[in-house]
Amino acid sequence: MPRPVSIQDDVILRAAKEIFLEKGWDATTSEIAAKAGVSHGIIFKRFKTKQALFQTAMQDQSNWGQAIPTLLKSSLGRQDVETTLVELGALFVEKFLVIIPALMMAWSNKQETQNTAESAAANKERATKALQAVKTIAAYLEAEYKLGRIRDTDFEVVAQAFVGALWHHSFLQVMLTGGKSGPAKERRYVRRLVKAIWSGIAPE
Numbered sequence: 001m002p003r004p005v006s007i008q009d010d011v012i013l014r015a016a017k018e019i020f021l022e023k024g025w026d027a028t029t030s031e032i033a034a035k036a037g038v039s040h041g042i043i044f045k046r047f048k049t050k051q052a053l054f055q056t057a058m059q060d061q062s063n064w065g066q067a068i069p070t071l072l073k074s075s076l077g078r079q080d081v082e083t084t085l086v087e088l089g090a091l092f093v094e095k096f097l098v099i100i101p102a103l104m105m106a107w108s109n110k111q112e113t114q115n116t117a118e119s120a121a122a123n124k125e126r127a128t129k130a131l132q133a134v135k136t137i138a139a140y141l142e143a144e145y146k147l148g149r150i151r152d153t154d155f156e157v158v159a160q161a162f163v164g165a166l167w168h169h170s171f172l173q174v175m176l177t178g179g180k181s182g183p184a185k186e187r188r189y190v191r192r193l194v195k196a197i198w199s200g201i202a203p204e
Helices: 010-025 029-036 039-044 051-060 064-075 081-108 116-146 155-177 183-201
Strands: none
Touching: 010 029, 010 039, 010 051, 010 081, 029 039, 029 051, 039 064, 039 116, 064 116, 081 116, 081 155, 081 183, 116 155, 155 183
C-alpha cells in the first residue's frame, strides 16, 4: 500500500510563490523544495514541470471573489452603506496587495511560462472577474438607492471608480513599499476614499 501524502500541495505552492517573488524565474526547484521541506523529487511528482509549478503558484487560488456578494447581501438594508464600503474596500486592498506582485511576475515571465493562447485566456478570465465585481457593487448600490439610503447616480461608474482607485493605490504600495505599509494604514486610505465617494451619494 502506498504511503499517504503528508505534504499538502498548498505548502509547496506557498514556498514556490515566495521564492518566485523573491528571485523571479531564476528561482530553482531545489530552492523551492528546501523552503517547503520536501525532497526535490516530490516537486516534479506533484507538478510535471517548473512552468506548471510557476503557473499554479502565481495564480490566486482563493475564492475571495465569492466573499463580495456575500458581504453585500448580508449588509443590504442593515449595515450603513459607508461601513459596508470600508469593509469591502479593505478586502479588495488586502487581496490586491497579494495579486499584483503575482501578476507582475507572471507577466514578466509569460514567454517562458505560457503560450499566447493561454495568456490571452488568463487575461480574459481576470477581466471578466473584475467586471463582475464592478457589476455586483453597482447592483448593491442601486438596491440601497431603492431603499432610500443613498441618492441616485450612475452606480456602475461609482463602482468602477471605487475598485479602480483601490487597485491603483495597491499598485503604488507594491511599487513604493513592497506592499508592507500595514493594515491600519491601508484601512485609513479606504476610509478616506469612501468619504470622498460618500459626498456624491449620501442621501439628500
